Amino acid sequence: MYKSIQDILPNQVVEAIRSVAGDEVAALHEPSFDGNEWLYLKQCLDSTFVSSVGKFVDRFEKDLSKFTGAKHVVAVVNGTSALHIALKLAGVKAGDEVLIPALTFIATANAVTYCNAIPHFVDSEIGTLGVDAIKLRNYLIDYTDQRSGLCINRYTGRVIRALVPMHTFGHPVDIDGLLRVASDFNIAMIEDAAESLGSYYHGKHTGTFGILGTLSFNGNKTITTGGGGAILTNDADLACRAKHLTTTAKLAHLWEFSHDEVGYNYRMPNLNAALGCAQLERLPFKLAAKRALYERYQNAFAKVAGIKLMAEPSKCHSNYWLQTLLLDSENSNMRDSILKATNDAGFMTRPAWTLMHELAPYKECPRMDLSMAQTLAKCLINIPSSAGLVVDQL
Numbered sequence: 001m002y003k004s005i006q007d008i009l010p011n012q013v014v015e016a017i018r019s020v021a022g023d024e025v026a027a028l029h030e031p032s033f034d035g036n037e038w039l040y041l042k043q044c045l046d047s048t049f050v051s052s053v054g055k056f057v058d059r060f061e062k063d064l065s066k067f068t069g070a071k072h073v074v075a076v077v078n079g080t081s082a083l084h085i086a087l088k089l090a091g092v093k094a095g096d097e098v099l100i101p102a103l104t105f106i107a108t109a110n111a112v113t114y115c116n117a118i119p120h121f122v123d124s125e126i127g128t129l130g131v132d133a134i135k136l137r138n139y140l141i142d143y144t145d146q147r148s149g150l151c152i153n154r155y156t157g158r159v160i161r162a163l164v165p166m167h168t169f170g171h172p173v174d175i176d177g178l179l180r181v182a183s184d185f186n187i188a189m190i191e192d193a194a195e196s197l198g199s200y201y202h203g204k205h206t207g208t209f210g211i212l213g214t215l216s217f218n219g220n221k222t223i224t225t226g227g228g229g230a231i232l233t234n235d236a237d238l239a240c241r242a243k244h245l246t247t248t249a250k251l252a253h254l255w256e257f258s259h260d261e262v263g264y265n266y267r268m269p270n271l272n273a274a275l276g277c278a279q280l281e282r283l284p285f286k287l288a289a290k291r292a293l294y295e296r297y298q299n300a301f302a303k304v305a306g307i308k309l310m311a312e313p314s315k316c317h318s319n320y321w322l323q324t325l326l327l328d329s330e331n332s333n334m335r336d337s338i339l340k341a342t343n344d345a346g347f348m349t350r351p352a353w354t355l356m357h358e359l360a361p362y363k364e365c366p367r368m369d370l371s372m373a374q375t376l377a378k379c380l381i382n383i384p385s386s387a388g389l390v391v392d393q394l
């Protein structure tokens with residue numbers, strides 16, 4: 001009997017994943033602790049410096065600076081707090097608008113809200129899954145004015161202060177295009193590089209192009225500190241300000257407690273940094289494993305019609321944080337049956353995030369036409385992506 005693609009695709013996806021991930025249950029993304037984690041954690045406990053002072057924080061910041069090429073790194077409690085401080089330092093004030101993709105994790109939008117600013121949602125492109133620079137430029141031409149060096153939203157009268165592109169699932173956005181838009185329209189660019197540690201655009205690490213960039217070390221990211229984040233910048237003054245603001249704005253003194261503004265208790269604890277130092281040592285190995293996993297999936301899915309595996313954009317090097325399937329748009333009605341078949345088979349898969357403008361707290365925010373983000377949201381499926389799925393076979 002003739003079977004349509006509707007009948008066979010979910011099962012083909014399950015079998016393709018099985019051929020790579022094996023017969024066991026597979027999580028979407030699991031951390032692995034196969035380096036010096038226990039050793040450094042023990043050293044940290046033995047030192048009694050488990051909290052906001054200690055040598056692992058300084059070392060983690062130095063190691064990250066060396067790995068990413070960012071001149072300055074400030075380690076903080078999570079990626080959301082890193083974004084919050086980066087936005088403040090970029091000059092985002094109450095009542096400003098900040099351009100962010102509709103296709104992102106809610107942390108990007110929340111950090112804008114913590115500044116009492118308003119997220120303004122922009123569309124994505126299919127090649128990178130990140131902000132579409134050409135569409136954004138045309139939108140800004142039509143909907144904004146320049147007044148005394150500021151970009152003004154002609155319809156709300158508010159200042160559009162910053163643009164926060166995000167490197168989706170580890171794939172670098174069109175940085176050159178977006179930097180040109182930011183400079184032509186007098187908008188500050190900050191990169192949400194939470195997902196892209198180990199990803200490079202034209203040979204340079206993501207998160208180092210904007211005036212500030214941010215990382216996350218949550219448990220599901222490429223490396224983890226339990227919870228954690230970092231602010232990257234090449235500007236010494238901004239780095240000083242970031243350190244000051246994230247450490248309660250305390251003035252350095254041996255015994256006096258004096259603070260010169262309202263700061264935040266956002267400093268990464270030494271215990272988390274100890275884990276981070278060990279994880280970072282293993283990062284090159286994890287990245288190689290994730291690339292090998294991509295190649296295996298690529299082979300497995302090359303034979304499956306109607307669906308494609310997301311590849312790194314040209315001239316870019318992705319960390320392949322989350323492996324991503326893209327349904328051909330005529331098959332988007334099959335997304336949920338594929339999600340069900342794979343999860344039933346023990347392979348954790350999930351769709352893209354609900355788009356920001358569809359979430360209750362962000363329904364009223366300004367936005368451009370989001371047709372590509374809407375198409376992508378219907379067609380994206382993340383599949384098991386842990387580095388641990390291949391290390392035993394490397």
Ligand SMILES: *Cc1c(COP(=O)(O)O)cnc(C)c1O
Pocket residue numbers: 078079080081104105107108166192194195216217218228229
């Ligand atoms: C993980 C993530 C963050 C930061 O998350 P935290 O859990 O606060 O570390 C921010 N933006 C994006 C796109 C993310 O994926």
